[in-house]
Amino acid sequence: MRHQPLKIEAPELRLDPERLTKPFSWADVFPVERPVEVEIGIGKGRFLLDAAEKRPEINHLGVEWANKYLRFAESRAQRRGLDNVRFVRVDAREIMPAMPDRSVDTFYVFYPDPWPKKRHHKRRFLREDMATELARVLVDGGKLHVATDHADYWEALQPVFDERPEFERQPSFGGPGFPLAEGEPLTHFEIKYAVEERDRHRASWIRRAR
Numbered sequence: 001m002r003h004q005p006l007k008i009e010a011p012e013l014r015l016d017p018e019r020l021t022k023p024f025s026w027a028d029v030f031p032v033e034r035p036v037e038v039e040i041g042i043g044k045g046r047f048l049l050d051a052a053e054k055r056p057e058i059n060h061l062g063v064e065w066a067n068k069y070l071r072f073a074e075s076r077a078q079r080r081g082l083d084n085v086r087f088v089r090v091d092a093r094e095i096m097p098a099m100p101d102r103s104v105d106t107f108y109v110f111y112p113d114p115w116p117k118k119r120h121h122k123r124r125f126l127r128e129d130m131a132t133e134l135a136r137v138l139v140d141g142g143k144l145h146v147a148t149d150h151a152d153y154w155e156a157l158q159p160v161f162d163e164r165p166e167f168e169r170q171p172s173f174g175g176p177g178f179p180l181a182e183g184e185p186l187t188h189f190e191i192k193y194a195v196e197e198r199d200r201h202r203a204s205w206i207r208r209a210r
């Protein structure tokens with residue numbers, strides 16, 4: 001007898017990028033209203049899926065433009081039966097301006113592509129233009145958590161947030177409400193860089209009240 005293909009009863013987890021690059025509401029993304037957190041550049045989704053599993057009371061959106069990573073993350077999310085996670089395949093720089101004002105509790109940006117050549121720096125995510133968007137979209141008291149291994153990117157990104165009145169640097173990375181325990185590796189790239197003994201820099205900022 002031939003095997004029937006296994007039917008996975010899971011909601012469609014991937015959203016249409018066309019819908020999310022024009023102004024949208026979070027009700028268009030998540031069927032159940034809950035606080036929203038967004039991870040930019042999820043890779044295979046290790047962090048996002050752990051966070052979503054640990055905190056079912058929060059909606060998590062994963063933004064990633066590499067389809068092979070996204071497919072991996074989606075199938076893991078389906079296998080774990082997570083209903084509070086959605087994915088979109090889009091350039092993060094294009095989805096940010098479409099997000100509603102004061103609507104996201106937390107952004108996570110871990111090991112973003114460093115674009116080391118000077119002429120490519122404008123492609124980096126953590127720059128002035130995206131800082132303006134992050135300040136607009138975060139709720140008062142919302143958080144931005146960042147990690148990078150790249151010394152030049154690290155030097156360039158800190159003043160972008162330290163010098164803006166909308167953001168206040170936290171004394172340490174993570175803090176109350178952070179989904180992982182201290183010392184737990186954040187992502188696949190963090191594990192890889194730890195093995196390679198590369199520097200790993202981390203910081204968190206809070207969105208000051210308007």
Ligand SMILES: C[S@@+](CC[C@H](N)C(=O)[O-])C[C@H]1O[C@@H](n2cnc3c(N)ncnc32)[C@H](O)[C@@H]1O
Pocket residue numbers: 040041042043044063064065066069090091092093109110111112113125187188189190
């Ligand atoms: C170095 S990897 C880090 C992945 C993951 N955050 C981790 O730490 O394991 C950077 C990821 O960001 C994605 N990425 C880079 N630029 C992006 C952009 N503008 N929009 C969406 N995803 C992007 C890449 O495809 C890649 O998966």
